Amino acid sequence: MTHFANDPLPRPLEQLARSAWQALLLAGVAAALLGVLVLAWPQATLLVVGVLFGLFLLVSGLVQLAAAFGTHTATALRVMAFISGALSIVLGLFCFRGTLESILLLGLWIGIGWLFRGITQVMAAASDPGTPARGWMLLLGVINALAGIVLISWPIRSVTVLTVVTGCWLVAVGVVEAATALRLRHVAKQLGSG
Secondary structure (H helix, E strand, O other), rough: OOOOOOOOOOOHHHHHHHHHHHHHHHHHHHHHHHHHHHHHHOOOHHHHHHHHHHHHHHHHHHHHHHHHHHHHOHHHHHHHHHHHHHHHHHHHHHHHOHHHHHHHHHHHHHHHHHHHHHHHHHHHHEEEOOOOOOHHHHHHHHHHHHHHHHHHOOOOHHHHHHHHHHHHHHHHHHHHHHHHHHHHHHHHHHHHHH
8 A cells, every 4th residue: 555645644653653753863862972972982992882882782673673573564574674683682792792803703793784774774665655754764774784885895904993984874873863753753743733
């Protein structure tokens, strides 16, 4: 079923638009702030960087798992969201090891996770033309996929390079997620007045 801008949204999407924008805005602001902190102190200790990224990946994974079980999208997209969420949680747990070797190897794993998440976001946005903030979701998916490709194909020789790339990615993702949240808030207000 195709939805156009003036058509009412299906009930589950309406409920999601009314309540999810706050969480998405908070996640976007948190990602952007973490990105700014990472860019401001690229020489921070590996343990602190590992713990911060581990926490981010754990939260991100939990949100993706909730989305996999809480949405009424196509089964294939739910499975991809579940796999992406589970992968993020596993990667988050690897961050808590704190050794130099695990942080350097994590670059590859983060790249795979970002690529997978980006592909999932692009597919989700492309599958339903009526998705609110569809353009932002497509942009976020492309940014995630490109960041993943860079981390997979470019050998990370120093933690500073990984930190700068990750900081830029987090700022970009945070800004896009915050913009998406504000768009969802606008949709929720329209639904409330309609």
